[in-house]
Amino acid sequence: MESRNLKQRGHPGHGERGHTGHSDRGVTVVVSDDYSEKIKSADFTEIGYQFQVPPKSGTDPRSGSKMYGAYPALATDVQGASKCDPTDFAAASLDSGLEGVLRSRDLMFTAVLTLLSLFTRLYRIGRRGHVCWDESHFGRMGAYYINGTFYHDVHPFLAKGLVALAEVVAGHNGTFDFKSGSAYPEYVNYTLMRIQMSLYGVALVPLAYLTCLQLNLSRSMAVLAACFVLFDNALCVMSRFILLDEPLLFFTAMTLWSAVSFQRVSKYGRQFSYKWWLWLLMTGFSLGCVISSKWIGLFSVIMVGIATVDDLFRKFCDR
Secondary structure, eight states: OEEEEEEOOOBTTBOGGGOSSOOOOEEEEEEOGGGHHHHHHSOGGGOOOOOOOOOOOOSOGGGOEEEOOSSGGGOOBGGGTOOOOTHHHHSOOTTSHHHHHHHSHHHHHHHHHHHHHHHHHHTTTTSOOBOOTTHHHHHHHHHHHHHTOOOOOSSOHHHHHHHHHHHHHTTOOSOOOOOTTOBOOTTOOHHHHHHHHHHHHHTHHHHHHHHHHHTTOOHHHHHHHHHHHHTOHHHHHHTTSSOSHHHHHHHHHHHHHHHHHHHHHHHHSOTTSHHHHHHHHHHHHHHHHHHTTOGGGHHHHHHHHHHHHHHHHHHHTOO
16 A cells, blocks of 8 residues: 655635635545555646645545545555546536435525526416417417418527417317417417427526536536526516527527536546436537527527537647
């Protein structure tokens, strides 16, 4: 067995226990001789910096295969010579399994933000009993799918199909023509239709929070970003009517979350692992959904394409 002291990269302006200066405190790792070469080759300079406090003892040092420290990220298995995720210094990762999620404050923040989003999107959503705004277009298109009427429209099918699904769930038979400004008849449960479509807008708030966490932002900044989405007047209004914008924005947010999560796993995790494939497939699925909702979703494909080109350049060209 041997012990090595690996220097952790400092952070400008903060030293030991938050005082001004630079810290060169190292992290003591106890490993067996068999893995000493792996530690030499490991890129420990990639370890992120969030806090400067003296490390506490972990498990029994005689186990000889763990890195010890005050934070979950420092308890990384050295046998695989894996890198540490900088965000784990600031918060328990949502990738640590069900037990880790239940212990994490991120679950509480996500739940609270979701409840607030439900309130801002659903409060008195059925107050206006008239066909409003573009409900006259997209509500009618959903009814056309139900009664089998052929029509042509510039938008792809998916979002309009979700509107038709909401009408079917609400019990609509496809006979109401959604004339602009007309009152909804008693047999059209427009409130339930609007509630179903608004749920896509509700999901934007927790997705904003989770995406910011994946971007290595602190909890406070992630909550602030989610609050921007929560109280944005335009998003609140669009989420309260039968429109195509709610599914479009939802799939766009899903694309951004999945793409950022994939980039994070690609950088800090293992290539071709289960999580790598999961987030890759989620990104592709979300891209397919967003471009199948409205053609404006093509910009999401361009965004992911640029990020992919940048990632490949860093891996294969910028060495």
